[in-house]
Amino acid sequence: MTLAQQDGRTRRANAIREQRRAYILESALQVFGERGYHQTRVADIIAAAGIARGTFYIYFESKNAIFLELLTGLIKDLRASVVGVSMSAGSAPFKEQLVASIRRVLQTFSERRALTAILLRQAVGLDEEVDRRMEEFYDNLHRFLVLSLANGQRLGLVRDEVDQGIAATCILGAVQKVVEREVLGSEVASDFDAERVARAIIDATGSGVLS
Amino acid sequence: MTLAQQDGRTRRANAIREQRRAYILESALQVFGERGYHQTRVADIIAAAGIARGTFYIYFESKNAIFLELLTGLIKDLRASVVGVSMSAGSAPFKEQLVASIRRVLQTFSERRALTAILLRQAVGLDEEVDRRMEEFYDNLHRFLVLSLANGQRLGLVRDEVDQGIAATCILGAVQKVVEREVLGSEVASDFDAERVARAIIDATGSGVLS
């Protein structure tokens, strides 16, 4: 057997392994999304994936571990779509930038419904590690928003009277609740008009509801 | 034994029974608040209440039932403090009314921390009945806010451009998140300045963050 052959085989084996792992992950995602963490038995996951009990434990350490991995994935994706939010005095109109950012976040959630459902509704109190990460994620988001608002105030884009901490919390909550109602509420992804909703959020939280 | 005697005895017995029931409920609240629903064992509740295992099942049908009852209680209290929010053209300045309403809601949460923690963080996916009631509660709140915003628009108090549905969702989310961070975050109730926070919420969601 030549080295090239072995490399090829190893590469293929690794690829298959990764595929299989991804498939189990995907299957688990479905079940977790449908039944929630606690109602989901390892038996459900392996049934959904069509694998044997032991096989599950080849790819994942535990039920908890696979759940954590799913969550970590979503958090990573969200972080990526959030990072783009910027108050830099770029050429694009400020408000449009905000709309784009929010829209991107909404789309990320929209494309990951099952995970979003878990993240928003099941992910607390299951496990210390999960809790810690979730809190960390929200804390980072909050800190980012506070900073953005502060920058905005310096640039005269945000009103000086605004309480940075509370306002950041309000925006966070607003987006989260919109995701909860609009994204998870509509049965199919296409029902959900990210552009319109993002615009409405920016309008409501940006200009306020009062005249 | 006269009827009067029996009445007296029955009344006293009923009173004792009610007291006992309330005490178990209270004990359960503590443990649920501290450990969350799933980490709480019936053993924890009876230990906290100082009763025997069987006694628990005399007063409550199941672990689930007692949890549901606690949640129902909080929802009832919240409904009571929310109902007062009104857009009627009373004498008090409109914004001040809003601040007062939000403050009342925040106070209700603040006074019921243990329950609030459960409501916001644990109450989904446990039980179909619980889920149904929670959704119903939030739906009612949302409907109420939509109606209020519509009224406000008619009266010229709310901007016409505001998307009632999304805006209502934003406000709901904002308040919820503030409760989550500010109420549950501060270690003791007194640390939490309901007036200041309510004012900040109204400022942020009412006037918007942008200048």
Next chain:
Amino acid sequence: MTLAQQDGRTRRANAIREQRRAYILESALQVFGERGYHQTRVADIIAAAGIARGTFYIYFESKNAIFLELLTGLIKDLRASVVGVSMSAGSAPFKEQLVASIRRVLQTFSERRALTAILLRQAVGLDEEVDRRMEEFYDNLHRFLVLSLANGQRLGLVRDEVDQGIAATCILGAVQKVVEREVLGSEVASDFDAERVARAIIDATGSGVLS
């Protein structure tokens, strides 16, 4: 309910609990003795005791714990029967004292066949705690024998050439092996003549086999 009544009830309840516990212990002993530690399933124990799965865990923390308790019991009994071995210059002839001591030990083993079987054949490598206790037990016995031999040498009852350590080990091994072959070998306890065997052991280890 009077205090006396309660005391009575509590006492009776405790007595029943103890009886039940002892019964489960006894049942476990049988199964462990027959099948060994690893072949014994908790299912076997509860089947033998005629109790439900959960009941087992009311009385014992784990399969390991019940085994440890059985072993501890035997070790305690053995210690009690060994303690009597003494080199004090009492009135009874020295050799007769030794015979009596060995006989007592053999009898203890003989009366506890199931446990003895476990102790001699299964009790190593199962559990760190068990191993530690067994080693401790044998160490104590060995130390005791070394001391006794030293005393004997001082009193002129034991030959000066004897290597205390090795001799103690030999005696320990001799008795243990005799128990293994003679006690566990004979099907029924009555088949085993403790007096004769004890005398033979003392003769072999005391006077030696060589002429």
Next chain:
Amino acid sequence: MTLAQQDGRTRRANAIREQRRAYILESALQVFGERGYHQTRVADIIAAAGIARGTFYIYFESKNAIFLELLTGLIKDLRASVVGVSMSAGSAPFKEQLVASIRRVLQTFSERRALTAILLRQAVGLDEEVDRRMEEFYDNLHRFLVLSLANGQRLGLVRDEVDQGIAATCILGAVQKVVEREVLGSEVASDFDAERVARAIIDATGSGVLS
């Protein structure tokens, strides 16, 4: 391809196969010795041998089978070193012959520590086949000792009062326990002075401890 060629190839293949087999056996010995039978997983053995899971089952039928083979090997070695023990009225002084025999046995054990540890401490209750062989081995040894003592009595070398059965058991136990304490106890093989220990055993069991 000529027959000679094939023969050569086959021979070489067989040699490689045997080497590989021996290496796995050796690796298994290490892990069994370190962790004991039950704590040793097939995973540990293949990791130690650096082979794949399936490969293990090409060379050995099961975990149990490889263990049995190791044990059989030790028993064979022991038998070989024991066979030399003889009461024949050879030229060498009788006692010196005994010392030499015991020393040889002790050395065999000392050179096979890992196996000895298993033999003395783990080898019972694992498997019927193992148990049967162990018992057979000890029975043969015992029978041999009984015979030797009988011969000794006929030759006037062994006291007539000695109970052959019990005395044989005592000697067996003495040696076994000495191995257990002295051989397994000392960390390195060189710490163990086989000559001295053998002499002490013969002194203790031969001349007895009493004066």
Next chain:
DNA sequence: AATGAATGAGCGTTCATTCAT
């Protein structure tokens, strides 16, 4: 022959609920 991914029977333990006293 060698590999290692797949298998699945089997186990110890938990805990909400029941029920005899």
Next chain:
DNA sequence: GATGAATGAACGCTCATTCAT
């Protein structure tokens, strides 16, 4: 009504062995 011992279904996880490549 109060008690708490008893119940047993249910679960997550292990690991010796198999078998397609």
